[in-house]
Amino acid sequence: MLATxxxxxxxxxxxxxxxxxxxxxxxxxxxxxxxxxLSRGLAAALATLEEPDAxxxxxxxxxxxxxxxxxxxxxxxxxxWCIGRFRFRGRSLLITLIELPFSVxxxxxxxxxxxxFGANGWLGPLLERAxxxxxxxxxxxxxxxxxxxxxxxxxxxxxxxxxxxxAEEEAAMTLGANFWQTFWRVxxxxxxxxxxxxxxxxxxxxxxxxxxxxxxSGHVRGQTMTMPLQVEALxxxxxxxxxxxxxxxxxxxxxxxxxxxxVLEWRIGDRGGALL
Amino acid sequence: xxxxxRDLRKSFGGVTALDGVSLTVAPGxxxxxxGPSGSGKTTLLRALAGLEFVDTGDIVVNGSNMRDVPAxxxxxxxxxxxxxxxxxxxxxxxxxxxxEVRARSRRPARHDIQARVxxxxxxxxxxxxxxxxxxxxxxxxxxxxxxARALAIEPALLLLDEPFGALDAKVRKSLRLWLRDLHDRxxxxxxxxxxxxxxxxxxADRVAVLRAGRIEQVDAPDRLYAEPATAxxxxxxxxxxxxxxxxxxxxxxxxxxxxxxxxxxCADGKAIALIRPHEIALLPSGDAVRVDGVHSVGxxxxxxxxxxxxxxxxxxxxxxxxxSPGERCGIDxxxxxxxxxx
Numbered sequence: 001m002l003a004t005x006x007x008x009x010x011x012x013x014x015x016x017x018x019x020x021x022x023x024x025x026x027x028x029x030x031x032x033x034x035x036x037x038l039s040r041g042l043a044a045a046l047a048t049l050e051e052p053d054a055x056x057x058x059x060x061x062x063x064x065x066x067x068x069x070x071x072x073x074x075x076x077x078x079x080x081w082c083i084g085r086f087r088f089r090g091r092s093l094l095i096t097l098i099e100l101p102f103s104v105x106x107x108x109x110x111x112x113x114x115x116x117f118g119a120n121g122w123l124g125p126l127l128e129r130a131x132x133x134x135x136x137x138x139x140x141x142x143x144x145x146x147x148x149x150x151x152x153x154x155x156x157x158x159x160x161x162x163x164x165x166x167a168e169e170e171a172a173m174t175l176g177a178n179f180w181q182t183f184w185r186v187x188x189x190x191x192x193x194x195x196x197x198x199x200x201x202x203x204x205x206x207x208x209x210x211x212x213x214x215x216x217s218g219h220v221r222g223q224t225m226t227m228p229l230q231v232e233a234l235x236x237x238x239x240x241x242x243x244x245x246x247x248x249x250x251x252x253x254x255x256x257x258x259x260x261x262x263v264l265e266w267r268i269g270d271r272g273g274a275l276l
Numbered sequence: 277x278x279x280x281x282r283d284l285r286k287s288f289g290g291v292t293a294l295d296g297v298s299l300t301v302a303p304g305x306x307x308x309x310x311g312p313s314g315s316g317k318t319t320l321l322r323a324l325a326g327l328e329f330v331d332t333g334d335i336v337v338n339g340s341n342m343r344d345v346p347a348x349x350x351x352x353x354x355x356x357x358x359x360x361x362x363x364x365x366x367x368x369x370x371x372x373x374x375x376e377v378r379a380r381s382r383r384p385a386r387h388d389i390q391a392r393v394x395x396x397x398x399x400x401x402x403x404x405x406x407x408x409x410x411x412x413x414x415x416x417x418x419x420x421x422x423x424a425r426a427l428a429i430e431p432a433l434l435l436l437d438e439p440f441g442a443l444d445a446k447v448r449k450s451l452r453l454w455l456r457d458l459h460d461r462x463x464x465x466x467x468x469x470x471x472x473x474x475x476x477x478x479x480a481d482r483v484a485v486l487r488a489g490r491i492e493q494v495d496a497p498d499r500l501y502a503e504p505a506t507a508x509x510x511x512x513x514x515x516x517x518x519x520x521x522x523x524x525x526x527x528x529x530x531x532x533x534x535x536x537x538x539x540x541x542c543a544d545g546k547a548i549a550l551i552r553p554h555e556i557a558l559l560p561s562g563d564a565v566r567v568d569g570v571h572s573v574g575x576x577x578x579x580x581x582x583x584x585x586x587x588x589x590x591x592x593x594x595x596x597x598x599x600s601p602g603e604r605c606g607i608d609x610x611x612x613x614x615x616x617x618x
Binding site: 172174176181 | 325326327346347348349350351352353354356358360361362363364373374377378425426428429
């Protein structure tokens with residue numbers, strides 16, 4: 001009797017500790033972000049979003065995501081298809097390379113581009129002569145973001161495609177389907193939820209990336225500032241409402257991503273597939 | 277639909293899967309590829325379908341060489357071992373797939389496709405399942421769906437990889453006769469892979485026995501059983517008793533037993549004599565063997581007799597003379613077949 005009570009008490013204490021921890025670590029910052037953003041009212045918060053610099057940051061973030069997410073989706077699909085369907089020399093090396101961005105600090109992920117394309121980098125002088133600017137410009141931001149977010153789609157799809165095997169694709173081939181018919185009608189429908197999940201995570205990271213982007217950005221206001229960089233800049237200017245309003249916008253994105261992710265996980269789990 | 281395979285060779289990174297396979301399949305024939313796992317039978321089937329490309333050799337279907345023709349242009353139906361049904365499509369959409377992916381000029385109209393799919397499903401006895409998804413139908417039904425899907429493209433040749441491998445024993449038996457009947461009714465030319473000798477012998481017009489990427493023998497089931505060309509075929513099909521023997525001047529002498537077995541065409545020296553338990557007779561005269569046990573359940577009596585060299589199982593008809601346990605008697609092994617030892 002006493003033992004059960006004690007166990008119940010322990011359980012309660014553990015649950016309480018977890019809840020408190022979650023509240024302090026996750027919920028409280030979120031509340032703080034929205035609270036600070038709205039501290040002078042909704043109108044004031046919305047007004048900061050109409051500042052040209054803020055608008056430029058939002059636009060730039062969308063551009064960066066709009067280029068790097070589709071790029072990584074296509075590359076991730078191709079890579080996972082190769083890895084899932086074929087045994088070839090260098091296959092495990094490819095798997096390792098795909099995961100590389102996860103194990104490298106984002107600062108390094110930005111620095112490699114500076115070393116390659118910067119004014120003093122390997123290809124810098126060449127680019128300068130051609131009149132191309134990559135570092136401290138939009139192409140650099142896209143490169144850095146694409147590098148950091150590369151693993152998301154591929155990592156989600158490789159186990160899924162390995163588990164499903166090639167039999168359905170082979171069946172489609174014997175029935176007369178060509179490569180693209182097989183892809184659109186058989187391969188894609190089978191991996192659609194996993195793919196969407198990977199794209200979602202990729203997008204969230206692409207919009208929220210700070211470290212790698214900070215290195216290649218050059219911090220030119222209104223030109224090379226993405227939303228996370230803009231948050232920092234405004235924060236350093238003591239523009240609390242401005243900083244936290246953009247932060248709140250990013251948090252909203254995170255919340256939406258989280259919600260869709262839960263729905264997707266439920267969908268994938270429901271169909272009996274997917275190791276995520 | 278004549279299919280001719282000429283000296284097919286294929287290896288996977290140094291491992292030989294097909295080691296010179298030649299075979300001709302006549303129109304309307306139902307041929308079984310029988311062999312243990314790793315004998316190359318599935319590789320051969322996949323090479324026929326174009327899912328695997330051979331290193332050398334020719335695949336000639338109705339006079340045209342298919343060697344470099346991709347799978348999607350071969351028009352060969354393939355039923356996969358685990359069916360490989362499209363899991364996100366209904367049964368009807370699965371069956372319609374092969375028609376829907378055709379180029380517009382060759383694609384039947386939508387309602388024609390629907391009608392053909394429905395008539396195929398009805399023919400295979402699964403007409404009521406059209407709107408179900410693969411995961412909602414039983415294993416036996418899935419196999420019929422896979423078959424319907426392969427037949428929808430009106431294949432010149434139908435290939436089946438272990439068609440009953442994924443089914444339980446009871447369903448398997450009834451589907452065998454059904455499939456054979458379907459083959460005859462639709463005038464198909466079919467090749468199926470199996471590792472189950474009973475399945476091959478019961479269903480096929482001819483059976484090709486494979487071993488280590490080579491065909492050991494191709495023959496009608498009864499001839500395959502009665503006149504196995506090699507020791508491997510003998511032992512793979514039906515019960516066999518293996519006895520070491522020595523051949524000299526066309527007669528094989530079995531160690532520890534009197535008398536000889538004719539061994540025409542066998543070189544002098546060590547050899548193997550193979551015999552089936554029901555081909556052995558026990559004789560009242562003689563004392564070459566001793567009866568260890570008699571088991572009289574079933575249509576035949578099963579005896580265990582021992583001699584110096586070991587133990588032999590004998591199957592005797594109920595009406596045959598039968599010694600009692602402990603008795604000594606003679607043994608007639610003259611129906612044994614002698615093969616050079618490998």
